[in-house]
Amino acid sequence: MRAFLSLLKITFRNYYGISVMKQKYVKEKRELWQPILAVIGLGFGGFTILSLYYLISRGLYTGGKMLGEPALGLEYALLASAFLIFFFGVSSVITTLYFTEDAPFLVSLPLKPFQVIAAKFSLVMANQYLVLAFLLIPPLVIFGRGEGLGFIYILTAVVIFLLFPVIPLAPAAAIVIPLMSRAGSKRLKDLFTILTYVFMIAFGLGLQFLVQYLPKGKEIASLQEILKNHGALLTQLGRGFPPAVWATKALAYAGTGEGLLSLGLFLVLTVVLLALMLLLGERFFYQGLLKGEEVGRLRRAKRKVGVAWGARSPFKALILREHRLFVRTPVYLMNVLPVAVIVPVIAVLPLITQGNQLPVDRIAPFLATHPYVKLVIAAITTFIAGTLPLAASALSREGRLFFISRLIPVPPGDQVKAKFWYILGVNYLCTMPFFVLAVVIARLGPGDILALFILNLAGTAAVTALGILIDLLHPFFDWDNPQRAVKNNLNVLFAMLATLLFLGVFTVAGVGLALVVPWWSGFLILLLLIGGAAVGLYQGQLVLAEKSYRSLEM
Amino acid sequence: MIELSNLSKSYAQGKVRAVDNISLTVRPGEIFGFLGPNGAGKTTTIKMIVGLLRPDAGEVRVAGIDMLKDPIAAKRRIGFVPDQPQVYDRLTGSEYLNFLADVYQVPDDVRRERIEHYLEIFELRDAVGDLVQSYSHGMKQKLVLTGALLHNPPVWIMDEPMVGLDPRSAFLLKDLMAEHCRQGYTVFFSTHILEVAERLCDRIAIINKGRIIACGTLEEIKEHREKETLENIFLELTENEGIPVSLEDHLS
Numbered sequence: 001m002r003a004f005l006s007l008l009k010i011t012f013r014n015y016y017g018i019s020v021m022k023q024k025y026v027k028e029k030r031e032l033w034q035p036i037l038a039v040i041g042l043g044f045g046g047f048t049i050l051s052l053y054y055l056i057s058r059g060l061y062t063g064g065k066m067l068g069e070p071a072l073g074l075e076y077a078l079l080a081s082a083f084l085i086f087f088f089g090v091s092s093v094i095t096t097l098y099f100t101e102d103a104p105f106l107v108s109l110p111l112k113p114f115q116v117i118a119a120k121f122s123l124v125m126a127n128q129y130l131v132l133a134f135l136l137i138p139p140l141v142i143f144g145r146g147e148g149l150g151f152i153y154i155l156t157a158v159v160i161f162l163l164f165p166v167i168p169l170a171p172a173a174a175i176v177i178p179l180m181s182r183a184g185s186k187r188l189k190d191l192f193t194i195l196t197y198v199f200m201i202a203f204g205l206g207l208q209f210l211v212q213y214l215p216k217g218k219e220i221a222s223l224q225e226i227l228k229n230h231g232a233l234l235t236q237l238g239r240g241f242p243p244a245v246w247a248t249k250a251l252a253y254a255g256t257g258e259g260l261l262s263l264g265l266f267l268v269l270t271v272v273l274l275a276l277m278l279l280l281g282e283r284f285f286y287q288g289l290l291k292g293e294e295v296g297r298l299r300r301a302k303r304k305v306g307v308a309w310g311a312r313s314p315f316k317a318l319i320l321r322e323h324r325l326f327v328r329t330p331v332y333l334m335n336v337l338p339v340a341v342i343v344p345v346i347a348v349l350p351l352i353t354q355g356n357q358l359p360v361d362r363i364a365p366f367l368a369t370h371p372y373v374k375l376v377i378a379a380i381t382t383f384i385a386g387t388l389p390l391a392a393s394a395l396s397r398e399g400r401l402f403f404i405s406r407l408i409p410v411p412p413g414d415q416v417k418a419k420f421w422y423i424l425g426v427n428y429l430c431t432m433p434f435f436v437l438a439v440v441i442a443r444l445g446p447g448d449i450l451a452l453f454i455l456n457l458a459g460t461a462a463v464t465a466l467g468i469l470i471d472l473l474h475p476f477f478d479w480d481n482p483q484r485a486v487k488n489n490l491n492v493l494f495a496m497l498a499t500l501l502f503l504g505v506f507t508v509a510g511v512g513l514a515l516v517v518p519w520w521s522g523f524l525i526l527l528l529l530i531g532g533a534a535v536g537l538y539q540g541q542l543v544l545a546e547k548s549y550r551s552l553e554m
Numbered sequence: 555m556i557e558l559s560n561l562s563k564s565y566a567q568g569k570v571r572a573v574d575n576i577s578l579t580v581r582p583g584e585i586f587g588f589l590g591p592n593g594a595g596k597t598t599t600i601k602m603i604v605g606l607l608r609p610d611a612g613e614v615r616v617a618g619i620d621m622l623k624d625p626i627a628a629k630r631r632i633g634f635v636p637d638q639p640q641v642y643d644r645l646t647g648s649e650y651l652n653f654l655a656d657v658y659q660v661p662d663d664v665r666r667e668r669i670e671h672y673l674e675i676f677e678l679r680d681a682v683g684d685l686v687q688s689y690s691h692g693m694k695q696k697l698v699l700t701g702a703l704l705h706n707p708p709v710w711i712m713d714e715p716m717v718g719l720d721p722r723s724a725f726l727l728k729d730l731m732a733e734h735c736r737q738g739y740t741v742f743f744s745t746h747i748l749e750v751a752e753r754l755c756d757r758i759a760i761i762n763k764g765r766i767i768a769c770g771t772l773e774e775i776k777e778h779r780e781k782e783t784l785e786n787i788f789l790e791l792t793e794n795e796g797i798p799v800s801l802e803d804h805l806s
C-alpha cells in the first residue's frame with residue numbers, strides 16, 4: 001500500500017509538474033503573474049459561464065417540478081457529464097496508459113501492473129473532476145435545496161460524484177489493455193487506438209439495445225416518457241446509459257429503499273468494471289507497454305537502402321516539419337480529430353432521432369426571412385477552430401527541442417508564418433465536417449455557401465493567429481511527454497477564452513448590423529471587420545515572433 | 555573567428571553567476587579547447603556563442619559578425635553540437651538531415667555528396683531511414699554531428715562532442731576537426747578528456763566558477779608552474795578554496 005501511495009504521488013507530481021511549479025513560484029517567486037492571471041482568467045470566465053449554467057439548471061429544475069418530475073434537470077446533467085467524460089476521457093485513458101514516456105521507468109519498478117494501472121486511472125479520474133464539478137454541483141445543490149434533502153442526500157451525492165467517471169472510462173481501459181497487448185508495432189498501436197473507439201461505441205449501442213428489453217420500473221418508464229418528449233438526444237442517451245438513471249434515482253430517493261437499490265446497482269457496476277479493468281491490467285498491461293518500446297527496430301529490417309535527398313525551400317521544409325511532428329504524435333491527433341467529428345454528431349443527433357418535433361423542414365424558410373441567423377454556422381465553426389489546441393501550443397509543442405528552431409538561420413517571422421499556414425489548414429479542415437452538415441441541413445444556396453465559406457476562413461484565420469499569439473507570449477516548454485504540451489497548457493485555455501471574447505464582440509456587431517442594414521451589406525461589413533481582425537492578428541504574431549524567439553531562453 | 559568580450563551571464567535573477575566577465579579570441583586555423591569542472595560555465599558560454607542564450611553583458615562575434623546584431627548571418631557560419639544529442643524523435647534520420655539542409659539552404663548536389671560522405675564515415679547509412687526513436691545514444695550523437703556539418707560552416711562549436719562515441723568514431727571526429735583547421739577554419743570545443751585537449755588543441759582555456767583562470771598554448775600554461783602535466787595543473791587551478799589539501803597530497 002505504501003508503495004502504491006508513493007506511486008500515486010509521483011504520478012500526480014510528474015503530470016502536473018508540481019515540483020517545477022513549487023521551485024518556480026514558491027522558492028524563486030519567478031513569473032508569479034502567471035498563476036495569478038490564470039486564476040483571474042479562469043475565475044472570470046468560469047464565473048460568467050457558471051452563473052449562466054446555474055440559471056439554466058434552475059430553469060430545468062422548476063420546469064421539471066411543474067411536470068411532476070423534479071429530478072429531470074439532475075438527470076440531464078448526469079447524462080451530459082457521462083457523455084462528455086465518455087468522449088473526452090477515453091482518449092485520455094488511452095494516452096495516459098500507452099502514450100506517455102514513463103513506461104520503461106515504471107516497468108523497472110518492483111510494482112504490480114494493476115497498481116500502475118490504478119495510479120494512472122486515478123490520474124485520469126482526477127482530470128475529470130474539474131469538469132464534473134462544474135456540470136454537477138449546481139444541479140445537485142439546486143435539487144437538494146429545492147427538495148429540502150439532508151445528510152443522506154449529501155453523502156450519496158459525494159459518493160456518486162467521486163465514482164461517476166468510472167463507468168464511462170473503465171470499459172475503455174478494459175478494452176484497450178488486451179488489444180494493446182497484441183500490438184507489436186507502432187502502427188498497430190495507433191490502429192488499436194481507433195479500434196478502441198469503435199468498440200466503445202459498439203459497447204454503448206449494445207447497452208442501449210439491451211436496456212430496451214429490460215423490464216422497466218415505473219419510475220424509469222415515467223422519467224423516460226418525459227425525456228422522450230423533451231429532448232431527443234438525451235432520450236437516446238438516457239436509454240443508452242442506464243447508470244445515469246440509477247444515479248438520478250439514488251439521489252432523488254436518497255434514504256428510501258428504492259434509492260438504496262439504485263445506489264446499489266450503481267456501485268455494483270462501478271466495482272465490477274474497476275475489478276475487470278484491474279484484472280485485465282494485471283494480466284496484459286505490461287505486454288503492450290513493453291512491445292511498444294520496440295517500435296522502430298521492427299521496421300528497420302524492411303527498409304530499402306536508397307534515400308532521397310532533395311532540396312526544398314526553407315518555408316516548405318518548416319511546413320513539412322510541422323506536418324510530420326503533428327501526424328506522427330498520436331496524442332496530438334487525438335486532441336484534434338475527435339472535436340472535428342463529435343461536434344457535428346452532437347449537433348445533428350437531435351435532428352435525426354425518431355420521435356422528435358424538431359422542424360428540419362422549417363429551417364430553410366426561417367432562414368429566408370431571418371438571413372442573419374445563418375451567421376450562427378460561421379460562429380460555431382470559428383468556435384470549433386478556437387477550441388482546437390494546435391495554435392495555442394504552436395511553440396509549446398516544440399518543447400525542449402525549441403533550441404533547434406532558435407539555432408537555424410531562418411528569421412522567427414518566417415518560422416511562425418509556416419506554423420500559421422499549416423495550423424490554419426488543419427483547423428479549417430476540422431471545421432469542415434460541421435460546416436458541410438450545417439449547409440446541407442439548412443439547405444443553403446451556392447451564394448450563401450460561398451459567403452459563409454469565406455467568412456469561416458476569416459474567422460478561423462483570426463482565432464488561429466490569436467492562439468499562436470497567446471502561445472508566443474508565454475510558451476510552455478517544460479514537458480516530458482507530448483500529452484502535457486496540449487493538456488496541461490494554460491495557453492490552450494486562454495485561447496479558448498479569447499475565442500469566446502472574440503465571438504462575443506462579433507455577435508454584438510452582427511446583432512447590431514441586423515437591426516440597421518440588409519443582409520448582404522451587413523455580411524460584407526462583418527466580413528471586412530473579421531478579415532481586418534485576422535490580418536491584424538496575423539501581423540501581430542509576426543512582430544511578436546521576432547521578439548519572443550530572441551528573448552526565450554532555455 | 556570567435557571573439558568574446560566581457561561576456562557575463564547569471565541565472566536565477568543574478569543569484570548564480572554562471573559566466574563572469576569572460577574575454578577570449580579564437581583565431582582562424584585554431585582548435586581551441588575549453589576545460590573546466592562541472593558547473594564551471596562551459597555550456598553557458600557556448601550557448602551564448604551560438605545565440606541560444608542572451609548575455610547579460612558583453613559581445614559575441616563569430617566570423618566577424620555580431621551575434622546580437624545579425625543573428626541569422628552569424629548562425630549560418632556556425633555548426634553547433636550541443637552537450638546532449640537532442641533530435642526530433644518522430645522524424646527519420648534522413649528527414650532530419652534533409653530538414654537541416656533545407657533551412658541552411660544547402661544546394662541539392664552538394665548536400666547529397668556531403669551527407670553520403672558523413673553517413674559513410676559514421677556508419678549511419680543503414681539506420682538513416684529509421685525513426686530517430688530507435689537510435690542509440692552514440693548514433694544520435696553522430697546524426698547531430700552530421701547535421702551540424704552539412705552546411706560546411708567555418709566555425710565548429712561543440713559541447714563535449716566525444717561523449718558517447720565509440721573509439722573509432724571519436725578518432726574520426728578528431729581527424730575531421732584537424733582537417734577543418736588545416737583549411738583555415740576554427741573549432742571550439744569543451745571536453746573533460748584532458749589527453750584530447752593536450753594532443754589536439756592549439757590553445758586551451760580553463761574556466762572555473764565562471765572565470766577564465768588560464769588561457770594559452772599548453773606550453774604557456776605550463777610555464778612558471780612546477781607541475782608537469784595538464785592534469786596536475788587542472789587539479790591545482792580548480793581546487794576549491796574550502797578544501798585545503800589537494801587530492802594528490804591527500805593520497806600520498
Ligand SMILES: Nc1ncnc2c1ncn2[C@@H]1O[C@H](COP(=O)(O)OP(=O)(O)OP(=O)(O)O)[C@@H](O)[C@H]1O
Binds near residue numbers: 570597
Ligand atoms: N537553466 C539554468 N538555470 C539555472 N542555473 C543554471 C542553468 N543552467 C546552468 N545553470 C548554472 O550555471 C552554472 C554553470 O553551468 P554550465 O552548464 O554552464 O556548466 P558546465 O561547465 O557546462 O558544466 P558540465 O561540465 O557539468 O557540463 C552552474 O552553477 C549551473 O548550476
Ligand SMILES: [Mg+2]
Binds near residue numbers: 637
Ligand atoms: Mg556542460
